[in-house]
Amino acid sequence: MELGIGIGWRPEIADAVEALPGIDWVEAVAENLCTDHLPDSLVRLRARGVTVVPHGVSLGLGGADRPDPARLADLAARAVLLGTPLVTEHIAFVRAGGPRTASPRLEAGHLLPVPRTWEALDVLCENVRIAQDSLPVPLALENIAALISWPGEELTEGQFLAELVERTGVRLLIDVANLHTNHVNRGEDPAKALDELPVEAIAYVHVAGGIEKHGVWHDTHAHPVTRPVLDVLAELRSRIAPPGVLLERDDDFPPAEELAGELTAVRATLEAAGKARSRSMSETEASGHDGVAPAASPVGSADDTATAADDITTAATGTRATDTGVAVDGARDRVAVAQTALLSALVAGTPAPEGFDHRRLGVQSRALAAKRADVVAKVAPELPGILGDGYRDAFLSYARTRPMSAGYRRDALDFAEQLLIAGRPADDAARRRLTHWWQDRAAAKPPRRATRLVRAARAAIAGR
DSSP states (O other): OOOEEEEEEOGGGHHHHHHOTTOOEEEEEGGGSOSSOOOHHHHHHHHTTOEEEEEOOSOOTTSSSOOOHHHHHHHHHHHHHHTOSOEEEESOEEEEEEGGGTEEEEEEEEEEOOOOSHHHHHHHHHHHHHHHHHOSSOEEEEOOOOSOOOTTOOSOHHHHHHHHHHHHOOEEEEEHHHHHHHHHHHOOOHHHHHHHSOGGGEEEEEEOOOEEETTEEEOOSSSOOOHHHHHHHHHHHTTOOOSEEEEOOOSSOOOHHHHHHHHHHHHHHHHHHHHHHHHHHHHHHHTTOTTSOOTTSOSSOHHHHHHHHHHHHHHHHSSOOOOSTHHHHHHHHHHHHHHHHHHHHHHSOOOOOTTSOHHHHHHHHHHHHHHHHHHHHHHOTHHHHHHGGGHHHHHHHHHHHOOOOSOHHHHHHHHHHHHHHTTOSSSHHHHHHHHHHHHHHOOOOOHHHHHHHHHHHHHHHHTO
């Protein structure tokens, strides 16, 4: 299926996206869409024949638990509503804890890397099959960017993706910006990853911007696409013509003409790399080397990749890894313990698990807290309005001791509640405004917490 050139649809740039020339398709974050009706902008785009692909961020298919049936049903409903040819998600975990570990449920609010081990792969493959059986259209999965690396990994990224495709038949969404991120942060060669993964399984490609700070690349989706990322796109194009390429932008949205300029750069990169590939193929044919593999195929066929993966498994364990039956249940428990320990260190301040880079964990932890602050400010803009310049420091202080256990809207309510219980903000008028904001939105609370909050609220109101 040919998608062409697309851009990520976001409400903030909906008008610009509609007006951009040469847009063949768009991608929308699935969780930001209702399951029963679409924003007017997407309705108009679909009426023009523009394909809309829902892009999920909350399934957590790389987590220890089986996928949540309700989340899968919501994603399936959005696929039906959009009439999309496929849906996409990520190879990541986003939550941990719960009954498997007899610990509180923790939400990352972010995509975190899955350990590239055979056990984690077994769990991921079973989760992917469950998702595939629940969705009305094919599923494609995206490689993620990472600030941290798991100790004791047994596979490279390319090998991990190749084995996943072989076992499940899932398609791939390759993010070249994430390959560049992992090159800077984890020393992984993008060309090697492209050599190892089955490029014929690529459904489409993401291109996005980021920024480097103190030797760490942050995949912000809030900065222009850089030349190194376009170079990785050219590297991919030298192997295969991807069915679709999409520009992502999630924050600090530039004027429409800048978005158009980035799309032009993407098109130029694809065109130049395509011409270079054609010249290379022509030169190869002219040299009489008819036995070379077709350029559109990955370096190494799917069978070769599978054989290589078998060899790796046999060398490491003496037997091919399995992903069925009791073995997966045991793997789930072990993956759950490992992921819970990591996420707890990142969001709850518990000791870092053995083998992790403590400095990188600190960078990731601060990044997660900063993202929470930014997203809460978006879903509850009244809070920074009430707290003013003190909002960010107050939220980061709250986040250090209060991990997120549900979504961002619940996080906003819990943040406000903690401020009120502590008698903050100090300004009486601001505290009254915060009290009324919380009361307008809060659900039922356990008695003890409710009593404490009501007392705080009454004290604030009595101070008028």
